[in-house]
Amino acid sequence: MGYTVLARKYRPQTFDELVGQEAIARTLAGAIATGRVAHAFLFTGVRGVGKTTTARLLAKGLNCIHGPTATPCNVCEVCRDITAGVDLDVQEIDGASNNGVDDVRRLQETLPFRPARDRFKIVIVDEVHMLSSGAFNAFLKTLEEPPEHVKFIFATTEAHKVPVTIRSRCQRYNFRLIPQAVLGARVRTILDAEGIEADEDAVALVAREAAGSMRDALTLLDQTVALSGTTLVGTELARHLGIAGRDAVHGVATALLQGDAPGALERVDELVSQGVDPLHFVRQVLQLVRDLVVLRVAPDAEGLVDMVSEEKERARALVDPLDALELQRSFAALT
DSSP: OOOOOHHHHTOOOSGGGOTTOHHHHHHHHHHHHHTOOOSEEEEEOSTTSSHHHHHHHHHHHHHOTTOSOSSOOSOSHHHHHHHHTOOTTEEEEETTTSOSHHHHHHHHHHTTSOOSSSSOEEEEEETGGGSOHHHHHHHHHHHHSOOTTEEEEEEESOGGGSOHHHHTTSEEEEOOOOOHHHHHHHHHHHHHHHTOEEOHHHHHHHHHHTTTOHHHHHHHHHHHHHHHTTEEOHHHHHHHHTOOOHHHHHHHHHHHHTTOHHHHHHHHHHHHHTTOOHHHHHHHHHHHHHHHHHHHHOTTOGGGOOOOHHHHHHHHHHHTTSOHHHHHHHHHHHO
């Protein structure tokens, strides 16, 4: 068999496994359990945060032979077919390539007929904002009075491009960016399952560079494993990827905040000579100084800083002796 990328291999198969979107998972699970499932949903958020995965989980929960249930078995034929994307009654449509009014009308012609096997016909439209205005207009009447056996799930990264007439007919769920600490914990779990050793710097680098996207995190993790094998070291990964390691970022920030101009210049010169992207590096330093300001003025506000515990202790040791106003001035200057 061919290699299965980590993003597909570890795609959540139950609502309990949906990392970073717990509120949405609880709401949808509660709706299924109480039989109050809407006929149309609009899932919005950036790429790779779980919109399509959640749509499939909802489809499995509604159509599982033991359901409707908030905990699909993932064993029955229906669950397996939905996971594989081959269920006849669960259609996944790419809004970018099926965006015309004729495409929507062909779909609508099939909706009045009962499902071939499942409990519901479920239509998942990814990147729904790519539909033409005519296609959206063709959807209006169907969304207003859909057949009882049909559910619509629309997913988009640009909700503002979806007409308000469509949005008003759907239950909207906003998928948030996944915190760095949550990404790091998930990456560590997957590394353990794969039997791969990694230091904290490597895990933090993957979680930080993913910028809130679980799929991006696992795609980068695949790349780093291909690069370094079964042992991941943060400093080596950073060098190979052209990214400043966390130690280097801390070193420059420390030199800046302590007034060590020669030290700061020498560290920056070393990084540039290694091929690190200067613009990306400045963003890293700016993010770190922002986090240092937050730790100085609100030391107990755990949720405001995305850092692993070891890095947070290191940052606290740096900012404790510094004046809060001086830190804020440094942040403003960097900005």
